[in-house]
Amino acid sequence: MTIYDIAKAAGVSPSTVSRVINNKKGINEETRRRVQQLLEENNYIRNDTARGLSMQSTKIIGILLEDIRSSHHTESVYVIEQEMTRRGYTCIILSTGRTSEQKRNCVQILEQRRVDGAIFIGSVFETEEMAVLLRTHLSNIPIVIANGYLDLPNVYGVVVDEEKGVEDCVEYLASLGYQLPAFVKSEDTPSGQHKEDGFIKGVEKLGISPKEAIIYSSLCEEANPGLILERGSQITEQLVKEHPEVDSIVYLVDLLAIGGLMKLEELGIKVPQQIGVLGIDNTLYGRICKPALTTLNNKLVETSKNASRILLDALEKNETSHKFMLFTDIVERDSTRKKEGIL
Amino acid sequence: MTIYDIAKAAGVSPSTVSRVINNKKGINEETRRRVQQLLEENNYIRNDTARGLSMQSTKIIGILLEDIRSSHHTESVYVIEQEMTRRGYTCIILSTGRTSEQKRNCVQILEQRRVDGAIFIGSVFETEEMAVLLRTHLSNIPIVIANGYLDLPNVYGVVVDEEKGVEDCVEYLASLGYQLPAFVKSEDTPSGQHKEDGFIKGVEKLGISPKEAIIYSSLCEEANPGLILERGSQITEQLVKEHPEVDSIVYLVDLLAIGGLMKLEELGIKVPQQIGVLGIDNTLYGRICKPALTTLNNKLVETSKNASRILLDALEKNETSHKFMLFTDIVERDSTRKKEGIL
């Protein structure tokens, strides 16, 4: 069922049908009604592929992220998809995976599909390598990075001040009497680096020099949630064995922290009395575990909401700033609260 | 950069370029090499929109589910997307929302995009209304329902025997000495109904008649995880108040159960000693909460894996059965274990 078929049935030309479909003005009410009727009777469905080809605009936008299973990313994808769909765009969501090659492949898919715009979720896209890739391969469509920024004319960024956020965390811990915090990081990403920097700034205020700062790295082959949990346990065991003097731990993400909580309980170490524990990302996991996890809310969902709004503005040629910044909160729960005494 | 541009530069016709791109045989090695070279030099990217129009096949598949934030669905989407992408298809993932109207809209998007096939995740798509919709609107492409089935020529289904699964749960509880289980359900879905049926079958074996069975319903406006958690708490409070004699509760999904756990702790009711708690879906949440949640693994990820395999077979015209069934396991954790005595 094409506009040709409808045109024939209605005794008009295809262009007239097209006009009716797209609510153009300057059409006889009578013919419009007749065509409308035929369209419904035959339940005509327009062909977005043909339309995209003709209009040089697919109304598709690409969403790239390393792994949709990361719980903080899932909700981001959700809000973006909802907003875009509401505005008549269709989303292609791709879990790229870790390697640059995988990311390049996904970018190529976006190119082939001729997406009108894209959102990249995660600071992992804030790299020089990605900048080069974008300059050569996606320089003609608007792109928004959620939690990252690249200085290119067609790229927009919403960043979160995570460095300050983690610095605040350390300060918060200190205010509760925790004097010797450790930091557990994971894969090297710009976001992770900012957090580590914040941690170092924080402990410096406690009189701990950067080189004395206790920082462990828990690498994880895959963004599989169950795996991250286990890695959190493992690294925590190692940490408390090698540094029994540590009185608090800040983990790069909630799940690592929760893995830590489990190990600490297993070892008979009381949280928050003996060790305070703090996660990052404010995922639901942190509400569920016991003790409930104090966590840094780095506003990832809000970041994504903004990203979609910015992309829509750019697509519709509205003026927009290229860079936005959001700030974090600490969500206080039971895994830190030394002052309160008994849990 | 189109095949015309390349053709001109290479001094050949567009068809020749097309042939090179698609690795057709019967081309002079010399020209192939020359064209290949030009393609790379100009980093030509093929236009899948044009290709789709010409080939009458978009290589796009649609994935519909009510809400991607449901954690058991997230992983399903992930595995499907990975498999499809690997096979050269691109996925459009749509969180439809609850209402039929929303679902119809999403189906329309799939139609407009001329997807080659679709996967519907969730038993909510196993309804008469959906069958009618599919017969009229998507009768010409293969569709697979994950955790559901409709008897239409182009529809395939992978179902899980959840009725038997929940029946097993009750039997399992009984084997631990729990004699009076309650069931907490939620929105009415086919899957929910099967589970309820299983529960009733189960308690009948304990000498409880269907009308005596204690069943509560916890409605939730939205599939928002945080909200589900709260609803679990609320309904549990009501349940234990009205039925203090209940010694175990089976919840429709893990998060409801965990909300229940929280409330029970608040009320000073010991799990598993006073009340045994059992979830469904085997999500990561159940590993994290305390006590860790015993849960029915209903194989949703495996179901989705199968769904994508079946869809690929159907797309490539391989013979496939229309209906598959998987069976559940019980994942035993600390929220039931009366026998062991002390936790």
Added chain:
DNA sequence: TTGTAGGCGTTATCAT
């Protein structure tokens, strides 16, 4: 107000 014709970038058929 409506129709004609060309173009969007491919693929496929039929010649050559």
Added chain:
DNA sequence: ATGATAACGCCTACAA
């Protein structure tokens, strides 16, 4: 082995 041409379904000047 290669080229010309039509077709895919739609949109949009431009013409009438």
